[in-house]
Amino acid sequence: MAAYDVAVEERPTASSAAPVINDFSIQVATVNGSGSQTANLVLLRAIFQMGVPVSGKNLFPSNIAGLPTWFTIRANKKGYVARKKEIDVLVAMNPETAREDVLGLPAGAAVVYDAPLDLDSLRDDLVFYPVPFDALLAKVSRDVKLRRRVRNMLYDGVLSRLLGVDLDEMEAALRKQFGGKPKVVAINREALDVGCAYAEEHLDKRDPFFIEPMDANRGRILVEGNAAAAIGCMMAGVTVVTWYPITPSSSLCETLIDYLRKYRVDEETGKATFAVVQAEDEIAALGMALGGAWAGARSMTATSGPGVSLMGEFAGLGYYAEVPAVIFDIQRVGPSTGLPTRTAQGDVLSTAFLSHGDTRHPLLFPSSPEECYSMAMDAFDLAERFQTPVFVLSDLDLGMNTWMSAKFGYPSKPLDRGKVLDAEALEKIGRFGRYRDVDGDGIPWRSVPGTPAPAYFCRGSGHNEWGQYSERSDDYEKNVDRLARKFETARDWMPAPEVEIDRRATVGIIAYGTSHWAVVEGRDQLLEEADLQTSYYRLRAYPFRSGLASFVERHEHVYVVEQNRDAQLASLMRLELKAELAGRLRSVLHYAGVPIDARTITDDILIQEGYRAERSVAHGRMPHEAGVGGE
Amino acid sequence: MTSPARTTANSPANKKTNRAGLELPAYRGGKTTLCAGCGHNAISERIIDACFAMGIEPDRVIKLSGIGCSSKSPAYFLGSSHGFNAVHGRMPSVGTGALLANHELVAIGVSGDGDTGAIGIGQFVHLMRRNLPIVYVIEDNGCYGLTKGQFSPTADVGSTLKTGVVNDLPPIDTCALAIQLGATFVARSFSGDKKQLTAVLKAALAHRGTAMIDVLSPCVTFNDHEGSTKSYAYVKSHDDPLGELDFVPFFEDISVDYEPGAVQEVTMHDGSRLYLRKLDEAYDPTDRMHALRVLHETHDRGEFATGLIYVEPAAADFLTTLNLVDEPLASLPESRVRPPKAVLDEIMAGLG
Structure with missing residues (x-):
């Protein structure tokens, strides 16, 4: 392609190897808590804005500060966004892991590193770019506190020069992040310029990796799966949100709270059309969600594996008593300490059968932010249609990492509130029996407290089709057989493969x-x-x-x-x-x-x-x- | 079960219809399956009396419970109201969710001493902190009835099981705990004290916030032996009450009336004794420290202070602090809960 040739010609110090354009991975190794996330997201967003397909994977420890963290950015012209094992460009900022990080690289990789680390003696098949970060920082500002905050922006500046990432796109990304803070944008931009200038003066381009503008990202957004799910929940009309903080699900509810406060407060009265409660634990979180749904609200909670375990008893009650609830499970490695900040798909069986007795729960498996959005809405509809808890099984990779996505479409279907009894329905079905299969699909009609519809006593396994207490074998069998029938009906309502x-x-x-x-x-x-x-x-x-x-x-x-x-x-x-x-x-x-x-x-x-x-x-x-x- | 004629003695049930236009039978529930003479049945009767007297509309009431003998009882009052028999110790969360969905509901929760003090202590603690508008009744008999008589966390030091096992652990005083946690209505009563319990329940229904009522409610089947409270020696020196155990006279509720401030010794079916101390007229139920001191002092004497122990009528309740729209969240139409396309467009533009 012509643009490609021109770009190569313009590079005065290009390496002798064939250039690798828009197809490589950058890994930034830093210490947790050193503020590298901003620099990494700015780099990722700048590449995205240049129209190049890009993905980011943050590998972080369960720690606030001090342990090593790695952020990997993959640019790929074909649009591959999965993790790639091989690292092509390493930014080694963490003295503790630098040696191992370098030894793990494939031949031909480039290493930008903090000069005092002296990494260039470790391998002779890599391209090394030493950068005296502390010396460069002195040029940015005399304010020690500020300097610490922008230290990582220097490597973005260096990479902009080495890889050809547009500095102005980086600044645009900064503005996106620090919208209302022009001073912060300015000092970060200064750091970018200092890094870029240093690379220009002192570093000979000897690696083959380049970012070149493409046009693959038109109409696309950058978003984390948890944020996408939050938008979906808001558009699904959620009214009761109950949760307990747990990595990696917390950001789902936190983002949702931000959106709800912005978009779901009555303009005239300033009052909320939603309720959010941070519960005392996941047991209470699901108990509240079930209570809310029983009383007619669209209710949800979000958690991860350990929280799912605690929710077990209530999930079973939800199944037997036939109460809707939407439960997001942002899966991670578990249990306890160790790998709570690492991704997994380990809760498939535990959620499918969660609780005691013969329980089965519908599961949704989003693969993209777009599906986190659409399946959030599906989940509420399905939970109310089938009067049962529904799990949305996302994971840490999807939930917390930044993904490219098509823009989300406005929902085309109205909310499906399911079979809620009103006067008209009551006339149609005749006598109300809470657990009667009137329509032959296994789904009974339900009445909601606080409405004129007839009441019933909601309880677990022991009830007949009229909702009366029963310990009779035939009542129990009849009921669980109907529940199985209901689950069969659900098959064709689930998102198709x-x-x-x-x-x-x-x-x-x-x-x-x-x-x-x-x-x-x-x-x-x-x-x-x-x-x-x-x-x-x-x-x-x-x-x-x-x-x-x-x-x-x-x-x-x-x-x-x-x-x-x-x-x-x-x-x-x-x-x-x-x-x-x-x-x-x-x-x-x-x-x-x-x-x-x-x-x-x-x-x-x-x-x-x-x-x-x-x-x-x-x-x-x-x-x-x-x-x-x-x- | 107590007959309607009996309940009229201390309640305004002699007026045939209440302000909701309903007669007393409209507040009855299903036939009890608890032991005849169980204190819990008497409490159900008092709830019926109080709701009738207060003119509560049954279709606005939700009855909530956990698991245990106490938690079965919501089926035995207000039969035309919705009820939710939740899982053990977790009724507060279900009630919280239901009230978030519809703040117009009148919530009556019934728990037990095990359901609250053991498995449910976590949810109890946070319910007290939140001041959710709910009447929360603990039917407190110091033991687990439905699993046949194990100690609960409100059993006193030195009290015994039927098997002779002695309780070595100090009891949780749910009232003192509730006050410390910021509860705004704390009362203790006795299932046999019709007059006081009905009055406390009526006040609780009028309270906006969590109204926590610990009701001493003797277990006629599993606590029917001497030595189950304070005096181990007394148990030993008295006849084996097991002979009375299986004989619990139908219709016979434990009944006691006494003047405020008086200490009254109540001998249970089982021969164990409860000392009920009424708060005297000078007592200020809005003084938290005073309330705590009285609870501790009476406990040290082996007595129980009953009546309204602490109240803070003006405290903001949980739902008010959430600043919800006037209509129940559950009844909001789609147009009010699904933002328009412009909102989605704005969000998408921000992420692009």
Whole structure:
């Protein structure tokens, strides 16, 4: 392309290697609490504004300050946004991990580092760029406090010069972040300029990595999944929000609170059309949500695995008493201390069957911010339609990282409030029985306190179809059979999968949630590297649609890709598929606490399909894959 | 169950209809399945009396409970009201959610000493802090009835189980705890004291905020033995009450009337004794420190202070502090809860 050639010509000190344009990963290694998040997001946003597809993954410890943290930015012209294992450009700011960070790089990578760390003696197959950050800081400001805050902006300045990221786009990103604070923008811009000038004067470009403007991001936004879910909840008309802080779900409710305060306060009276309560624990959070929904409000809570465990008893009550609730589970590694700030898809089974007795809960699996938004609205509709708790299974990667997304569309359907009894409905159904299956779909009619509709006594397992207390065997059986029927009805109401059939393919892949993005890239790799065609079934909900079995039937082997050790979704499928079809399921599993990457999928499938004996040669492990040790 | 004729003695039920235009039977519930003579049944009767007397509209009432004998009782009063039998110890959260959804509801919660003092102590603590408008009744018998007589956290030091096991742990005084936590209406009463309990319940229904009432309510089946409270020696020196255990006369409620300030010894079915100290006329129920001191002093003497112990009528309740719109959140139409397209466009522009 012409633009490409011109750009190369303009680079006076380009390396002898072929340039790598808009297809590499930058990793910034810093100390937690050093304020690097701003610099990293500014870099990410600047690349985004240049029209280049980009993604960011923040790998951070469970800590306020002091432990190592890594932020990875991947630019990819094809639009791949999954994590990439190989790091091409390292910014080494953390003395504690610098050595390991450098040793883990592939040959040819570039390293921008704090000059006193003396890293250039470690390897002779990398390109080293020492930068005297402290000396440069002195040029920015004499104010020690301010200097500390903009220290990281210096490396953005250096990278802008080395990689060709537009400084003005960086400033625009700064303004986006610090909108109302021109002084803050100004001093950060100064730091950018100082860093850029230093690189221009002192650093010879010897690596092949470049960012060049593209036009791939028109109409796109940058957003975290939790923020997207928050917008969805607001647009779903949520009125009762009850929650308990837990990483990585807190930002969902916190963002929601901000939006509700801005957009859901009555203009005339200044009064709120919503109630938010920070509960004393997750048990109370779900209890409040159920109480709210029982009394007719659209209620929700958000949590993560440990909170889900605490919600177990109430989730069962919600199922048996048939009370709606929307529960966001932003999955993480668990339990207790260790990896609460790392991602996983480990709550599939625990949420599907949460509680005691014969319980089953609908699950939604968003893979993108857009789906966090749309499925938030789906979840409220489904919870009220089916009068039962509904889980939205996001994860830390989706919830807390920044993603490109198409702009969200305004909802086209009205709210579905389900079968709530009013005078007209009462006349239609005749005598009200809270748990009577009047319509043959397993879904009874419900009345809401505070309305003229007849009351009933809401309780757990022991009731007959009239809502009266009963310990009779036949009443219990009849009721749980109806609940099973209701769950069957739900199948066709759940978000449908996205299916791509390749008629030549003998291999199928099933994935859900954030694993999707690595599958997209992995399928291309399978085709390029082994000419292996695959079909793809992106699952979006449980209970499964009936088409799942025919997808499996089409293929000799079906690989279920997921981010847990125990093949949780595959296990759930095996419960429903006929033995012969269940036998076709194989697993690709990734449970390292970091998001799954395409290479893991490609290698695993090629080995299991007999194309290869072992994994392609791996680069040294990044320290974050080995874990933070020696606290 | 007590007959309607009996309840009229100390309530305004002799007026046939109340200000809601309803007669007393409109406030009755299902037939009790608790033991005959259980103090809880008497409390249900008092709730019926108080709601009738206060002219509460049953279709605005929600009845809430946890798990246990006490928590079964909401099925036995106000049968035409909605009820929610939640999970053990977690009724406060369900009530909180329901009132968020509809602040016009009148919430009556019934808990027990185990449901509140043990498994539910966390939710109890935060309910008291929040001052949610709810009448919260603890039917307090010092033991677990439904699981057959284990100690609860309100059992006194030295009291015994039927098996002879002695309780070594100090009791939780729910009233003192509630006051310390910022509760705005704290009362203690006795299921056999019709006059006082009805008056306390009526005041509780009139209170805007959490009205916490600890009602001593003897368990005629599992606490029906001597030594279950203060005097271990007394238990030993008296006849085995087990003979009376299974005989609980129908219609027979424990009844006691006494003047304010007087100390009264009440002998239970089981021979254990409760000392009920009425607050004297000079007592100021708005003085938190005084209230706490009286609770501690009476407890040290092996007595119970009953009546309205502490009240702070002007405190802001939880729903008011949330600044909600006038209509119940549950009844807001889509047009008021789904922002227009312009809002979404504005948000999208900000993220672009």
